[in-house]
Amino acid sequence: MSIPPPSGPQQPYGPPAPPHGPYAAGPSSPYGASYGGAYGPYGPYGGQAPVNGLAIGSLVLGILCFVPAVGLVLGLIALAQIRRKGERGKGMAIAGSVLSTVGLALWALTLSTGAAADFWDGFKSAANGDGSAFALDKGDCFDTPSGTLEGETFDAEKVPCSGTHDGEVFAVVTLPGGGYPGEDELSRTADDKCYALSDGYAMDTWGVPEDVDVFYFIPTPQSWRFGDRELTCLFGSTEKDGRLTGSLRGDATTLDADQVAFLNAVNAVDAVLYEEPEDHPDDDLAASRAWAGDVQRVLGEQITALRGHRWPDGAGKPVADLVEEMADARKEWARAAAAKDSDTYFTHYERGYAYVDGPTTVTAREALGLDTTVPFYEDDSGSGGGSEDAGDLQV
Incomplete structure (x- = not known):
């Protein structure tokens, strides 16, 4: 979202990081138990020693240059196993380690020169289809898979604002660059910016239901590294299983x-x-x-x-x-x-x-044809005087 939550900001979403590649961990050896040891590069019965599986994995990841850190680690482990077990694949392990080291250097250069932002733009464009939280823009209404505005989410299905929905986007703010400021600092920034912008979208605050509050999507540490700098301000219900009905938009596009x-x-x-x-x-x-x-x-x-x-x-x-x-x-x-x-x-x-x-x-x-229902505001100002509107607004 202009109505502060009763006990600090709601837990915001953060867009998930871009995919990290096809491997969750290093590939295991395709050959099962290996031979070698005291018998050198051949098996105890004269057969050729097997190729180390981690060496293969290191070479593949080094060539792909997709997760270079994993490729380098696999290569170093493979070299140690090859020395200990007498397996083949030393050349592949060395090549994989070298290629992975080069990949790491390229990734570091990319992140330091701002090219990561270009990567993020490309990833976001690819993710901007229906069902993605990255596709949301000012004025969009949406549902989440969980039906809540807590935790992290990637999925958000756009729905017509005329019906019921979980949230409504009222602003998208571009944050400055630099290092990841941390979730607490991003939440404080979201509080400042989103509450300030909410009245510009829903100008007739008397027409905003009492259970409606400000929520927001913020970047995660992972998505920040890839150039995600968007803060998405939302309206949502504070009631358990609560939903919004109809659009809350009331600005120069809808008012005279x-x-x-x-x-x-x-x-x-x-x-x-x-x-x-x-x-x-x-x-x-x-x-x-x-x-x-x-x-x-x-x-x-x-x-x-x-x-x-x-x-x-x-x-x-x-x-x-x-x-x-x-x-x-x-x-x-x-x-x-x-x-x-x-x-x-x-x-x-x-x-x-x-x-x-x-x-x-x-x-x-x-x-003037505006809402005439006087809102009720709790008074927690502690000033000891004035009307019930004197304190901070809370829901």
Whole structure:
């Protein structure tokens, strides 16, 4: 996804690494038990000693240059076995080891020069067919095999947004290069970017169901090495076995210009209200006062924007009434920003919050054809005052 989860971010997906090749491990000897030992390169009954199976495997992998590290290891093991058992295949083991060493050098050069990104683009293009998580783009709805948005996944089937589905993509963000930042850091980045972008996709936050939250796909360490730099932001349900129904998209592609203008203004005010300091004003009055000053400033900017828009018949007066309440609230926030003590601060804080999501807001929304169901937000701000909207949003 604008609604933080109750106990940290949901466990995100990470696209799996590209395939590592046809071998899960080194091939075993095709000849079963071998002979040799004290009898040299021939068997105890005069027959020719068998060829070492690991030498064959090393040569094959060295030629393919697909998993060079495995080829090199097999070659070294094969040389040791050949010396100990008197088997044949020393030339193949040496050739396989040399070719694998060259392959490793080429892989290192590829990863250091950025050619791995080209490889990833090619792999992603090949994986971008139906049923792949790499095929998802902004506006796509999908189902996962497990029916949940937890753990890791490669499969994701696109489905029509008009029906039920597990998730809906609302943004795809390209991350900067460099070393793999780690899952925790990627999750923090996803929190920052996805929550910030969610309101731009579902602008009418009142219309987002209470059980909907922000999830995301993040790269795994393996896919990162091959150039995966995409962060995919999703909407999903927090309920067990919960699913979404219909698209949550509500932006300039689905709303009219008047609805967009109104939502841009009220969402900007909401955004600054959500930035309320965690510390109680009794503990850090200066931080609270600074935040109140920010609220005053943003209210002033959005009041100007709303007054400057030409509203359609039937919506002009309801919006004007709301703007007047916002102007009164702005004066209270200015007084809160200048408060000398926490008691005075809270007096103006509560008055400044009084208009938020009130009847005048509902009337203006109704006149513009927007959702009129006032959302419920849990208050965990610990500020001890204000409306129930004063704290961070949680689901």
